[in-house]
Amino acid sequence: MRITSRLLAEPVSQPFRPGRRAPALALLPPIPLYRRLLRIHRKKLGPEERIMGDMYVKAEFRRHRDVENPLHLVGFLTRWQEYGQMLEGDDWKDGKIDTALVAKLSDHQVGQMYELMQTIQKRGRDSVDEEEEGRILQAIDEAAGSGKKDS
Known part of the structure; x- marks a missing residue:
């Protein structure tokens, strides 16, 4: 069989199309x-x-x-x-988690997912609290600095 440039130019695997799942490795x-x-x-x-x-x-x-x-x-x-x-x-x-996948989870796995969700939410609240606390301290420092300049 003679190798032609047309054969060499063809892709070996199927091209990826949006909306389709990538071929499994x-x-x-x-x-x-x-x-x-x-x-x-x-x-x-x-x-x-x-x-x-x-x-x-x-x-x-x-x-x-x-x-x-x-x-x-x-x-x-x-x-x-x-x-x-x-x-x-x-x-x-x-x-988002597929609802069909969630339906297949055992009670223990659902409990693990719930604990993970709570941990993530708690960390999110803690980081927001730290940011607010930092802004408050910065505002206090700025107010104290401007109060000293006025004296």
């Missing part, structure tokens, strides 16, 4: 996937998000270290690989 083994997730956290997440994300990834991989059910293991690795792919894109920050 081959399933990574646990240790390379674990390392990849930590690397993605280092590149894509802020300091607080990274600490919380790293702790969660480490705990989940530790918890599933001795799993022997191949279906459970494939599901676990698939979900974590999808999570990594999602973080590598930029649309994850505005994403």
Whole structure:
């Protein structure tokens, strides 16, 4: 068969089309996937998000270290690989959890999600409180500085 420039110019894989899911990558083994997730956290997440994300990834991989059910293991690795792919894109920050996925969660998993939500909300309130406190202290300092200048 003669190789032509037309054959060389054709894409090997299907082009990505918006609205369609990207083709799935081959399933990574646990240790390379674990390392990849930590690397993605280092590149894509802020300091607080990274600490919380790293702790969660480490705990989940530790918890599933001795799993022997191949279906459970494939599901676990698939979900974590999808999570990594999602973080590598930029649309994850505005994403919502699929209601069909929530319906499949166990009571324990729903409890974990609720605790995570409370932690995130508490951190958000704490950071807002710190910002307000900083502004108040700055205003007091400015007022005290201007009061000394007038004397």
